[in-house]
Amino acid sequence: MDISQLFYDLFFDYTLRTVALGSAILGIVSGALGAFAVLRKQSLLGDAISHAALPGIVIAFLLTRSREPVVLMLGALIAGWLATLFMLNVIRTTRIKDDSALGLVLSVFFGFGLMLLTFTQKLPDATQAGLDKFLFGQAATLLQRDVVTMAIIGVLAIILLMIFWKEFKLITFDPEFAGSLGYPVRFLDVLLTTLLVVAIVIGLQTVGVVLMSAMIVAPAAAARQWTDKLKNMVILGGLFGALAGVSGTLISGSAERLPTGPVIVLCISAIVLFSMLFATNRGLVWNWFRNLQNRRKLRAQAVLGDLNTLAMQHPNEERGHSSAVLRAMSTNPDGVSLALHQLKEQGYAQELSKDAWALTQAGLDEAGKRSEKEAE
């Protein structure tokens, strides 16, 4: 399938357009809120909440017998929220640490949801069919009205995020200070967590319970590499999330039997990998490159110093010094010839005859300046 066709479909194919739009909304909301989760060391909270939402979905169905996304989302929201509160209480009142509390809530709530789900499936009426699609996500089954629901909830979440921006920022970076200023830290904490639960719940239908956690952690982790500012991180996180959502939808639409959710996750993983390698400042490749340059510079300076020492010890020597001598003086013999050529390029060293090195006048001046600086 050629790319222009794909873009044509993106705008005019109902299913593809709906799914892409839904994934983009999901990416924006989870990317933006994920930034807070990652900074607050709650990366895995998304994993726990998305699992814990399942019993809420089933109970909401059992109570209302309705499969309206709003109803199911509300159930998921309440369950995810209760799970979070329970978890925080266990951490606060016992010596059980956050990782165990997360795993406990995650597996028990999910198992409970599973039990309810299988129980529901044995009920006589057939309206529960498709409830389990929430487990693994079925982006292809997204309808326009689902996307509208997602968009409304997502916009509300983003607006709340903007209204409480200053407060959220403060409780993220310095909760004690926020408390001392009289901010209702606990309320803000719950509000921010609730928004996170909302972001997760609207993603369940698209990428599913199991992979939703990636959409919380990954866009934020990628964004973190490019910036030190919370505002930029939130915006970038949203953009990365949307980018992964749309590109994942396009790729999975281009071939048979490529499930959308996992492809979106791989897209966002690729963005993370790229960011970790190439992000300006923090990227590993730049870092490696900077280290290499620093090492070269230090090596050249060391050889410059050695040549200067030789020049002072042999004031009448006109024939220069062999690289073997320099290698013997150096702590890093392998780099000596590279360093010599570097110094030659800079005009500090000259090769008088074959393998006979000496400093130029500029080199002597430079070495002199350097030793003066050291003396200071």
Next chain:
Amino acid sequence: MSPAQLEIQLIASIVAVACALPGVFLVLRRMAMMSDAISHTVLLGIVLAFFATRSLTSPLLLVGAALMGVITVSLVELLNRTQLVREDAAIGLVFPAIFSIAVILISRFAGDVHLDTDAVLLGELAFAPFNRVRLFGLDFGPEAIYSTGGILLLNIVFIALFYKELKLATFDPALAAALGFLPTIIHYALMTLVSLTAVGSFDAVGSVLVVAFMIAPPAAAYLLTDRLSRMLIYSALIGILSALSGYWLAYYLDASIAGSMATMTGASFLTVYLLAPERGLIAQARRRKNQRIEFALTMLTMHIANHTAAQEAEIENEVIHLNEHLKWTPQFAMEVVGIAERAGLVTQKDGLLTLTESGLARASQEFSS
């Protein structure tokens, strides 16, 4: 109870113990979420080994899964070492990616074999008795008993052999390293064990239940004891109890066995969380209340002692005035006075309180201290 029901409960109990034992170390070493990550990523190991062997029963599947578990742990540590992301984020980045690759591979190339994600995540214990070991025309019971039994045996042997090393590496990794116990090797050995346990068990019970059995019983046991050996035993017992009660819950509701068992591990934890003798919520509340009463009794004796000789004794030492002077609610004042009377600290006559000898002793002890 039919033989099949017995067998299912036996397999579930074996799995429960096999998971709970390494789970104790995961909980203590703050690596519980690693079990969740591993239980997802081993799927890729299974898929790759399946592509290599074209068989779902080959022992290579176990090897592939165990390797993938170790690869998961190494990748998380690699990410950690770059210092670009924190550990929790590293786990959250690694396992969804690996799991996604596995899901894509399955849906593209293995759609027609019995290797679907539902089966791996949810398991189907009810089918376990159908797969039987038959030798020389004799029935040696369900296969799952031997596979999960083997894993259990492996776990027991490993923990028994390296008990001292595990204990030290868990509670004092620095000392363990200084003594040459190689905490890294212990760490990876434990993670291999977790991977093997996850794979060996989730064929029968699914990865969700593996995580539940690995974390919930040890977390409950952690609230019951301070001793590692007891924690291992309690975890195993709580695991078995959850497995058996979960089975019958599933039986009566006609619902998922794995789901019901996970629910029961949660119920067991909740029970312990509420009722544990020292660390339970109720014990904590009672302790707080006792402290409050003890403090109130001391306050009361001091108050009366202060005012006995004084002119205002008649007002100050009246029960009905305690709430004013000590800022107690009337109910609380009545309760404290009642307790004080029963403890023989004060006597009451016409609503006036006087200290007994022991009440006086308590007050003066408090004054002198």
